[in-house]
Amino acid sequence: MTQNGSHIEEIDTNRPHPARIYDYLLGGTTNYAVDRQAGDQLAAAAPEVRIGLRANRAFLRRAVRYVVGSGVRQILDIGTGLPTSPNVYETAREAAPDVRVAYVDNDPIVAAHAGTLLGGSGATGVVLADLREPQAIVDHPGIRRVIDFAEPVALLLVAVVHFLTDEDRPEQIVAALRDTLPAGSFLVLSHATGDFADRSAAQAVYHKATASLNLRSRAQVERFFDGFDMVEPGVTQVPFWRPDTPPPARSGEIGFYGGVARTPGAVRVGG
Known part of the structure; x- marks a missing residue:
């Protein structure tokens, strides 16, 4: 299925979908029996998965507050998944009421639920598109309605790049998106890893x-930030990226790396 030149998944309730598995493991209700079965299998294969997903969401909220506090007023969230409160828009608006957010996902169910929840405000938009076609995202009229690429943008790629295979050339995809960002922009990225345990059984669930779930090492995740200036503390396990509360128990087992970086030449505001 295509829309505006992009490859879009058709609704398939016979196979688990990553966004719906994620929703189930976070306690959501927008999922099907196949997603719940896959989620239970994933939790059996990787017992820390629920802790990790919650830590990833907390990292996302901290990173959004950081980039908005640094002056960015536009957020492009690709691979948004099913809306979980507080969502990106709610978190950003707590810091600045004039923030605009464009959400992108390739699952029609995600787009439908996000569109219903967020409504038709000019400050938000929901687009059905695929990360594997970055130029189609940037050129999409629904994105252009919300995002002005002449002004700084925070690009969110949170828990999505690990669904790209090496054959998808993920480094080139991230670089293509990077090259659309003006000075003063940010990249917020998190990615699953097998650095802390053998997670081949978890991969098999997908x-x-x-x-598919494509685990990558810290060095591989760091390469996605090529061409950016890293924000301290660099790429780290998500509970340890600028924590504002004590990290949860078993944080050292969490198989998610995260980091925030800015485009070169940006004025350093907020650390």
């Missing part, structure tokens, strides 16, 4: 899903 063999029957609509997207």
Whole structure:
């Protein structure tokens, strides 16, 4: 299925979908029996998965507050998944009421639920598009309605790039998006890893899903930030990126790296 030149997944309730598995593991209700079964299998294979997903959401909220506090008023959230409160828009608006957010996902169910929740405000937009076609995202009229690429943008790629295979050339995809960002912009990225435990059984759960899980090392995740200036503390396990509360128990087991970086030449505001 295509829309505006992009490859879009058709609704498939017979196979688990990463966004719906994620929703189930976070306690959401927008999921199906196949997603719940996959989520239970994933939790059995990786017992820290629920802690990790919550830590990833907390990292996202801290990173959003950081970039908005640094002066950015536009956020492009690709691979948004099913809306979980507080969502990106709610978090950003707590810091600045004039923030605009464009959400992108390739699952029609995600787009439908996000569109219903967020409404038709000019400050938000929901677009059905695929990360594997970055130029189509940037050129999409729904994105251009919300995002002005002449002004700084915070690009969020949170828990999505690990669904790209090496054959998808993920480094080139991230670089293509980077090259659309003006000075003063940010990249917020998190990515699953097998650095702390053998997670081949967890990967196997996704063999029957609509997207595979591709674990990468810290060095591989750091390469996604090529061409950016890293914000301290660099790429780290998500609970340890600028924590504002004590990290949860078993944080050292969490298989998610996260980091925030700015485009070169940006004025350093907020640390």
